[in-house]
Amino acid sequence: MSLKSMLEAAARGGTVEVTDGWTQGRAIYGGLTGALLLASIKGRLRDAAGDGSGSPHPLRSFTVSFIGPATTGAVEVHAEILRVGKNVTQCQATLRQDGALVATALAAFGKHRESTIVVPPRHPMPELPEPGTIEPFPYIEKMTPEFYRFLALRQVGGALPFSGAETGDLSGWAQLRETPEEFHEEHLLVLADAWPPATIQMLSGFAPASSLTWTLELVAEIGPDTIPPEAVFAYEATTDASRDGYAHTHAMLWGPDGALTAISRQTITVFG
Incomplete structure (x- = not known):
């Protein structure tokens, strides 16, 4: 299907x-x-x-x-x-x-709702090279996640998983490879969780890791009237803390107009 x-x-x-x-x-x-x-x-x-x-x-x-x-x-x-x-x-x-x-x-x-409180997003969209200048992660059988064949992830900041990096942050672009007829909130969910957990790039060798909980907070309305079906989203993730085998990260996604679209928060289990 x-x-x-x-x-x-x-x-x-x-x-x-x-x-x-x-x-x-x-x-x-x-x-x-x-x-x-x-x-x-x-x-x-x-x-x-x-x-x-x-x-x-x-x-x-x-x-x-x-x-x-x-x-x-x-x-x-x-x-x-x-x-x-x-x-x-x-x-x-x-x-x-x-x-x-x-x-x-x-x-x-x-x-x-009408409100007197308006707080502009504190984190501007990061300066990233144009998506077309970066090759997306390829799908390589038994080496990359299978779903990479359906999503185009173009990494800019951070390192590859399990590379012993000193940082737990990453950034890049995300897009559906097959353009839907209309872009809905479900499509944003598919894109928002596509990146590897930001923390696992700090591991020096392979170790299992998986999401325990995930919350996506939508800052802007998502739908055919606001997001074009071929939309490319900027993404930036930060590792806030990690100890006792659990990592805590937050990530932000910006839409084609450069406005903050959603905030993604995860608790990740790390076995290494």
Whole structure:
């Protein structure tokens, strides 16, 4: 199934057949997991609205907890609406495989409100070479994550994973290789989790690492009216702290207009 077909199946709820090529190690790529959970939630909201409109408010925050590894093949996705308030709608979704819970997500949608507080983003978009001047990471069988065949990541700052680097920061450009008909919040989720955990470049040799929790906070509205389907996003990640086998990072994504689009925060397990 294509990404479009998987997202459409998730929006209907029930069984989704995750196609080969979307793995990261032994598990389904986390960005795809998040996108399937969000698609399920938005599908549930559309069903509840009865008119196909879905949530009346933009997505503000999306948090995923990766409970266990899911492999390609059939997964079961289910969403429920927790509360519909005047200003905020909150939902939950779960992903199961072979009866076991493998991921859960919470989504918060909130309407625009008048406020006297306006704080411009403190971190400007980094100065990066033009995307077309940088070759994206290639997909190399058994060497790079399989999902690299679907995403074009062009690294500028930082080092390669497991290279013994002194920094836990990285930057670059991210884009879908296959341009969707329209760009939605689900596509941003696919892109936002695409980079290797920033911290693992500090390891001097291979060691397992994986996301434990991931939260994407949307600063700007994402949709066909604001983001072109061929959009390239600037990305910059910082390792805030790491100890006792857990690393804590935050990353920022800037859209084609140079405006801050989203903030990504992760807790990462590091076995090395």
